[in-house]
Amino acid sequence: MKIKTVRKWSEEPKEDKGNxxxxxxxxxxxxxxxxxxxxxxxxL
Incomplete structure (x- = not known):
C-alpha cells in the first residue's frame, strides 16, 4: 500500500508539493x- 501512495505522489504535479x-x-x-x-x- 505504501508503494501505491509514493507512486501517486510522484505522478502528481509539483504544485501539490505543499499538500x-x-x-x-x-x-x-x-x-x-x-x-x-x-x-x-x-x-501515572
Missing part, C-alpha cells in the same frame, strides 16, 4: 501527541 508537506507536518504532530500521551501514562 504533501502539510500531511507530513500533521503526521509529525500526531506522532508527537502519541508520544506525549504515552509519557503521561508512564508518569
Amino acid at each position: 504533501n508537506v502539510l500531511a507530513l507536518l500533521l503526521a509529525a504532530l500526531m506522532l508527537g501527541c502519541y508520544i506525549y500521551i504515552g509519557h503521561l501514562i508512564t508518569l
Whole structure:
C-alpha cells in the first residue's frame, strides 16, 4: 500500500508539493501527541 501512495505522489504535479508537506507536518504532530500521551501514562 505504501508503494501505491509514493507512486501517486510522484505522478502528481509539483504544485501539490505543499499538500504533501502539510500531511507530513500533521503526521509529525500526531506522532508527537502519541508520544506525549504515552509519557503521561508512564508518569501515572
